[in-house]
Amino acid sequence: SELVMTEIAEKFNMSYSSFRHIFKKYTGLSPHQYVSDLRIHDAKAWLQSTDRSIKEIAFSLGFECPENFATFFKKATGLTPSQFRKGLSK
Numbered sequence: 001s002e003l004v005m006t007e008i009a010e011k012f013n014m015s016y017s018s019f020r021h022i023f024k025k026y027t028g029l030s031p032h033q034y035v036s037d038l039r040i041h042d043a044k045a046w047l048q049s050t051d052r053s054i055k056e057i058a059f060s061l062g063f064e065c066p067e068n069f070a071t072f073f074k075k076a077t078g079l080t081p082s083q084f085r086k087g088l089s090k
Contacts, residue, residue, distance in 0.1 A: 005019065005020070005031045005032070005035075008031075019031070036072075036076070039061050039062075039072070040072075040073065040076045040077065042061060043057060043061060043069070043073055043081065044077075044084065046060070047081055047084055047085045047088070048085075048088055054066055054069070054070070054081045054082065054085075057069070057081070058070075069081065
């Protein structure tokens with residue numbers, strides 16, 4: 001979240017704006033997009049390799065509810081978490 005990124009920027013004695021600019025320069029992504037990509041990567045890994053419920057995965061990734069996670073996942077992948085998991089079993 002932006003609050004965490006602000007805390008990281010402060011650790012380097014930088015404003016959030018400066019941190020965001022330098023981060024994007026070196027990674028090609030905003031800090032927010034980078035964290036979002038990591039969350040999707042982790043979600044896919046858990047959906048593929050565990051039988052954890054989607055609700056458990058959502059909470060483990062820091063989502064307040066499974067519905068927010070499902071919306072976030074579908075926006076990023078074009079599939080709901082259930083559809084992604086079912087597609088793996090084909």
